[in-house]
Amino acid sequence: MSEPAKHLTRPSLDRLDRVVRATALWGGGLMLVGLMGLTVVDVVLRYLFNSPIYGARDVAKLVLLVMVALSVAYSARTGGQISIEVFSSMMGARLLRWIEVFVRCVAIGMLTVLTWRLWYSGQNAGKFGEASMALQIPYRPFYFILAVGMLLYAAVLIAEVPLYLRNRTTDLAPPSV
Amino acid sequence: MSPAMIGIIGLVVFFALLVLRMPVAMTMLVTGFAGIAAINGLPAAYATLSAESFEISSYLELSVVPLFVFMGNLAGLSGMSADLYNAAYAWAGHRRGGLAAATIIGCAGFAALSGSSFASAVTMGRVALPEMKRFNYADSLATGCVAAGGTLGILIPPSSGFVIYAILTEQSIAKLFIAGVFPGILLTVLFLLAISIVTRIRPELGPAGPRVSFGEKLATLRRASTIVLIVLMTIGGIYGGVMTPVEASGVGAFLTLIVALMRRSLSLESFKIVILQTLRTTALTFMILIGAHVFIPFMALSRIPDNLVTFLTHLDVGASGILMIVLATYIILGTFLEGIAMLVLTLPVVFPVMLELGYSPIWFGVMAVIVLEMGLISPPVGVNVFVVKGVAPDVPLNTMFRGIWPFWLAMMACLAILIVFPQIALFLPDRMF
Numbered sequence: 001m002s003e004p005a006k007h008l009t010r011p012s013l014d015r016l017d018r019v020v021r022a023t024a025l026w027g028g029g030l031m032l033v034g035l036m037g038l039t040v041v042d043v044v045l046r047y048l049f050n051s052p053i054y055g056a057r058d059v060a061k062l063v064l065l066v067m068v069a070l071s072v073a074y075s076a077r078t079g080g081q082i083s084i085e086v087f088s089s090m091m092g093a094r095l096l097r098w099i100e101v102f103v104r105c106v107a108i109g110m111l112t113v114l115t116w117r118l119w120y121s122g123q124n125a126g127k128f129g130e131a132s133m134a135l136q137i138p139y140r141p142f143y144f145i146l147a148v149g150m151l152l153y154a155a156v157l158i159a160e161v162p163l164y165l166r167n168r169t170t171d172l173a174p175p176s177v
Numbered sequence: 178m179s180p181a182m183i184g185i186i187g188l189v190v191f192f193a194l195l196v197l198r199m200p201v202a203m204t205m206l207v208t209g210f211a212g213i214a215a216i217n218g219l220p221a222a223y224a225t226l227s228a229e230s231f232e233i234s235s236y237l238e239l240s241v242v243p244l245f246v247f248m249g250n251l252a253g254l255s256g257m258s259a260d261l262y263n264a265a266y267a268w269a270g271h272r273r274g275g276l277a278a279a280t281i282i283g284c285a286g287f288a289a290l291s292g293s294s295f296a297s298a299v300t301m302g303r304v305a306l307p308e309m310k311r312f313n314y315a316d317s318l319a320t321g322c323v324a325a326g327g328t329l330g331i332l333i334p335p336s337s338g339f340v341i342y343a344i345l346t347e348q349s350i351a352k353l354f355i356a357g358v359f360p361g362i363l364l365t366v367l368f369l370l371a372i373s374i375v376t377r378i379r380p381e382l383g384p385a386g387p388r389v390s391f392g393e394k395l396a397t398l399r400r401a402s403t404i405v406l407i408v409l410m411t412i413g414g415i416y417g418g419v420m421t422p423v424e425a426s427g428v429g430a431f432l433t434l435i436v437a438l439m440r441r442s443l444s445l446e447s448f449k450i451v452i453l454q455t456l457r458t459t460a461l462t463f464m465i466l467i468g469a470h471v472f473i474p475f476m477a478l479s480r481i482p483d484n485l486v487t488f489l490t491h492l493d494v495g496a497s498g499i500l501m502i503v504l505a506t507y508i509i510l511g512t513f514l515e516g517i518a519m520l521v522l523t524l525p526v527v528f529p530v531m532l533e534l535g536y537s538p539i540w541f542g543v544m545a546v547i548v549l550e551m552g553l554i555s556p557p558v559g560v561n562v563f564v565v566k567g568v569a570p571d572v573p574l575n576t577m578f579r580g581i582w583p584f585w586l587a588m589m590a591c592l593a594i595l596i597v598f599p600q601i602a603l604f605l606p607d608r609m610f
Contacts, residue, residue: 029452032243039427057237065235067243068463075460103199110207117227146234
């Protein structure tokens with residue numbers, strides 16, 4: 001039987017790759033450039049005009065959080081997570097495939113719990129009025145953003161599992177960058 | 178079941194998951210969460226999980242990670258690494274082993290812009306390896322000096338290794354950065370010495386390159402001066418107390434971006450690549466730190482670190498004997514454990530022991546990072562060697578590891594010198610503004 005075309009074998013993963021890359025590039029990238037800009041403007045205003053931006057630290061820390069949330073899935077998808085490869089050479093291809101499935105299932109479970117708890121904490125943060133020190137920016141939406149970031153990470157792993165199960169590991173290639 | 182027993186089971190599961198290739202961050206998250214749940218109940222584990230994830234992700238001092246990584250990636254893209262190499266090449270290339278020496282000096286210079294050993298090895302490898310091949314350098318020396326030189330990236334500030342050490346041990350990032358300056362210079366000199374000895378014994382490994390006119394030498398220096406200026410403003414700013422590390426990272430990234438734009442070396446496509454590479458490294462670091470901050474409370478609850486501290490400090494080998502045991506363990510662990518994972522796993526135990534024995538936490542941070550560097554080039558999991566393999570795919574790994582030994586011995590010499598003269602690491606941080 002001829003090999004099916006690549007785009008037919010992994011439509012869900014391709015779609016997810018596009019979402020994950022765009023989220024990191026445009027969302028995370030904007031936060032990165034924003035964080036740099038905010039830091040520079042704050043430094044200039046502080047040292048040249050002796051008037052730093054009020055609450056800059058509050059904004060910067062939440063910008064950092066959004067950046068992390070929007071990049072975690074992309075990092076996982078492009079092999080950004082470190083694992084120990086030293087024993088892989090001692091395992092057969094079939095065993096390795098099942099190990100990959102097992103490891104992903106455990107990670108999906110963990111990320112589901114993490115997403116759920118972050119969402120729950122966000123609701124509590126809203127209830128108890130948790131907010132930043134200077135500008136009183138409410139933390140509630142930021143818990144939710146971090147929860148969604150972790151959920152996207154879980155979605156990446158969920159989309160990869162069927163390809164391992166069907167032994168289509170060559171179709172797993174992540175986006176080049 | 179006692180907390181200690183749960184701790185031991187947790188450690189067994191931890192290593193089993195690592196062997197099964199679960200990412201280090203996820204392994205710490207899973208075992209840490211399950212361990213806290215087993216000792217203190219599910220509500221405590223839930224609370225730790227969400228609180229630590231939110232705390233770490235919004236920890237302002239960690240802004241130095243994305244901003245310095247961004248700066249390093251921009252510097253690589255804008256050709257600053259080539260400028261550094263060309264300047265070192267013009268001044269040292271005509272000597273025996275001179276191109277290898279130029280590579281080390283280039284790596285040291287680039288390390289002052291980048292906090293990552295991989296970025297340093299890849300960027301400098303692309304520039305230096307073709308030149309060394311052109312002048313018939315032995316593959317072992319050429320790849321060995323790129324892989325080893327790259328490790329300077331995490332010793333010379335800014336350094337991702339120091340940021341992680343600082344967060345795990347609650348030390349000052351600024352002091353650790355500054356503590357890395359002199360040991361970084363010392364290790365650079367020792368690497369140069371290693372090249373000199375190797376090429377004196379076997380001159381055919383590194384033949385002399387062409388001589389460059391004095392005018393050209395000055396021109397290369399002028400071009401490299403932009404980098405010197407950025408380094409002076411960022412690292413100098415931290416040392417002088419003018420800027421915090423976060424401010425310095427923002428200013429450094431901004432200046433590097435301006436230089437890249439002025440040189441017209443930044444297209445929209447390459448800018449996107451730089452951003453994605455930066456975010457990938459950032460997310461990796463944050464996930465590891467989130468995992469570590471769930472795993473470390475589990476270890477503390479199990480009281481395993483306390484018991485080990487008591488055991489180690491009561492050994493009849495003296496403080497320096499314990500230090501030797503710790504460093505030897507690190508060197509052995511570094512041969513098969515990823516460096517950051519090794520730090521995260523061992524620091525909860527080792528750090529209190531070092532404090533108990535009266536060692537400076539800043540000095541020990543420098544020692545830990547150098548040992549981590551040794552792990553990066555030690556077989557079988559010398560990650561930096563694999564990175565260089567990506568740039569030089571035709572050179573067998575055995576040849577690369579053969580070329581590593583002189584540099585590995587130089588690192589051992591550096592550790593020994595720092596043990597005898599800890600002031601080398603502590604002189605600058607003790608005099609910070």
